[in-house]
Amino acid sequence: MRPSSLQAFGVLLLLSAACSERQPPPPAGPPPDAKRVNPATVGRVSGKVVFEGAAPGNAQIKMASDPVCLRENKDAVSVETIKVSGGGLENVFVYVKDGLANYYFETPSAPAKLDQKGCRYMPHVFGLRVGQPLEIINSDPTLHNVHALPDVNQEFNFGQAIQGMKNTKTFTAREVMVPFKCDVHGWMSAYAGVLDHPYFAVTANAGTFEIKDVPPGTYVVEAWHEKLGVRTHSVTIGDKESKDLNFTFNVQ
Amino acid sequence: MKALNRFAILVAASTVLLIAAGGMVTSTGSGLSVPDWPNTYGWFMFSFPLEKMVGGIFYEHGHRMIASAVGFLTIILAAWTWWVEPRRWVRRLAVAALAAVILQGLLGGITVLFYLPAPISIGRCGPGDSRFSAGIPPHPPAGVVSRDRNPFRAPDRRGARDRGDSRDRRPRVVPPSWPP
Ligand code: HEM
Numbered sequence: 138m139r140p141s142s143l144q145a146f147g148v149l150l151l152l153s154a155a156c157s158e159r160q161p162p163p164p165a166g167p168p169p170d171a172k173r174v175n176p177a178t179v180g181r182v183s184g185k186v187v188f189e190g191a192a193p194g195n196a197q198i199k200m201a202s203d204p205v206c207l208r209e210n211k212d213a214v215s216v217e218t219i220k221v222s223g224g225g226l227e228n229v230f231v232y233v234k235d236g237l238a239n240y241y242f243e244t245p246s247a248p249a250k251l252d253q254k255g256c257r258y259m260p261h262v263f264g265l266r267v268g269q270p271l272e273i274i275n276s277d278p279t280l281h282n283v284h285a286l287p288d289v290n291q292e293f294n295f296g297q298a299i300q301g302m303k304n305t306k307t308f309t310a311r312e313v314m315v316p317f318k319c320d321v322h323g324w325m326s327a328y329a330g331v332l333d334h335p336y337f338a339v340t341a342n343a344g345t346f347e348i349k350d351v352p353p354g355t356y357v358v359e360a361w362h363e364k365l366g367v368r369t370h371s372v373t374i375g376d377k378e379s380k381d382l383n384f385t386f387n388v389q
Numbered sequence: 390m391k392a393l394n395r396f397a398i399l400v401a402a403s404t405v406l407l408i409a410a411g412g413m414v415t416s417t418g419s420g421l422s423v424p425d426w427p428n429t430y431g432w433f434m435f436s437f438p439l440e441k442m443v444g445g446i447f448y449e450h451g452h453r454m455i456a457s458a459v460g461f462l463t464i465i466l467a468a469w470t471w472w473v474e475p476r477r478w479v480r481r482l483a484v485a486a487l488a489a490v491i492l493q494g495l496l497g498g499i500t501v502l503f504y505l506p507a508p509i510s511i512g513r514c515g516p517g518d519s520r521f522s523a524g525i526p527p528h529p530p531a532g533v534v535s536r537d538r539n540p541f542r543a544p545d546r547r548g549a550r551d552r553g554d555s556r557d558r559r560p561r562v563v564p565p566s567w568p569p
Contacts, residue, residue: 294424
């Protein structure tokens with residue numbers, strides 16, 4: 138190939154990259170047969186994500202590449218990949234995967250928040266709704282880039298050079314999960330579950346979770362963990378019923 | 390000619406450094422740590438504060454700075470060669486080197502703005518960087534890279550090489566090949 142045809146090749150590559158940008162459609166309004174949840178009949182799903190076996194130690198983060206991060210973390214910090222407390226696994230995203238049929242839910246206008254503090258994402262795992270604003274804050278006196286790498290939604294990457302900067306983003310399609318990373322600080326990662334309904338939770342201390350106000354019905358509930366994969370269970374909730382649901386993860 | 394010869398070697402050496410710096414960007418995964426281009430976090434790239442070159446920014450912004458320096462040196466090399474070099478093909482090669490470095494720079498910027506799209510990353514980093522840039526900028530005016538003061542003696546040297554004369558210790562000029 139001569140240089141001239143090479144340049145044409147470059148232009149073609151450029152065009153192909155531009156054309157491959159995906160733009161999911163914005164969330165639609167309620168469909169004609171949409172159902173609303175009756176608050177008088179709603180129930181609850183709660184339980185625990187159990188971690189079986191000995192918890193592997195999480196690697197310590199080396200923050201030497203940014204003196205500000207070192208200064209902000211006087212004590213040693215570890216990655217939070219497998220965080221076990223009281224026999225339960227934390228940072229598991231538990232959500233109703235299937236069964237809500239044609240229920241319709243208003244999109245919340247209050248933003249979900251993702252903070253960068255001490256050169257970590259807070260929270261590490263979280264859920265939000267399709268169309269709900271996500272406020273991304275830099276509370277650190279250093280620079281971060283916020284890089285979301287969805288499969289279905291639109292990828293974005295922007296910088297927050299100054300402490301206190303805030304940017305708002307929204308996701309237009311359901312996606313479990315959207316990974317976030319900071320390419321400045323390679324250890325920083327977060328995951329967002331984007332859903333078109335409010336039935337999700339993230340396991341806290343001792344791996345417990347609670348999903349409230351679930352309408353009666355039969356659902357597939359999934360528990361997602363960044364490293365250990367997914368577990369699913371089916372559950373049927375009657376009128377005003379509370380069900381216990383436990384998931385078990387282990388390191389194979 | 391000797392000065393131009395030395396300058397060409399300097400450009401070649403700085404291009405090797407640039408390619409190594411590019412490799413560091415990829416291997417540290419810092420390709421997108423500076424999300425904007427041609428600016429750096431909103432700063433004009435040459436006024437970006439040094440103390441802010443932390444984490445991945447050190448590699449990515451450093452790579453951009455080295456690329457700018459190489460681009461600048463290549464402009465001088467192309468102009469100088471154009472001015473003093475009598476052989477047309479060598480002059481053209483020098484201009485091709487400049488075009489190549491500009492194209493690489495633009496593709497570098499585009500790869501950032503489009504979040505490292507595979508076609509461009511592969512297009513520039515596979516054959517693109519290792520041969521296109523390494524090939525052209527380091528060896529631009531082929532005759533100039535020789536130690537011979539008289540560029541018109543180039544055919545003789547080639548003859549010596551072609552004969553596989555092992556006593557010929559002069560630097561060899563390998564024209565960029567494409568496809569690699
Ligand atoms: C001008 C001449 C340039 C040369 C010769 C060059 C060379 C390179 C090389 C050799 C690599 C490593 C590729 C690999 O490991 O596969 C690289 C990576 C990279 N360069 Fe450049 N570069 C140039 C300019 C730029 C500019 C101006 C930018 C700025 C925006 C840039 C952004 C990048 C990025 C983001 C990567 C990482 C790509 C990845 O991780 O996939 N480069 N470059």
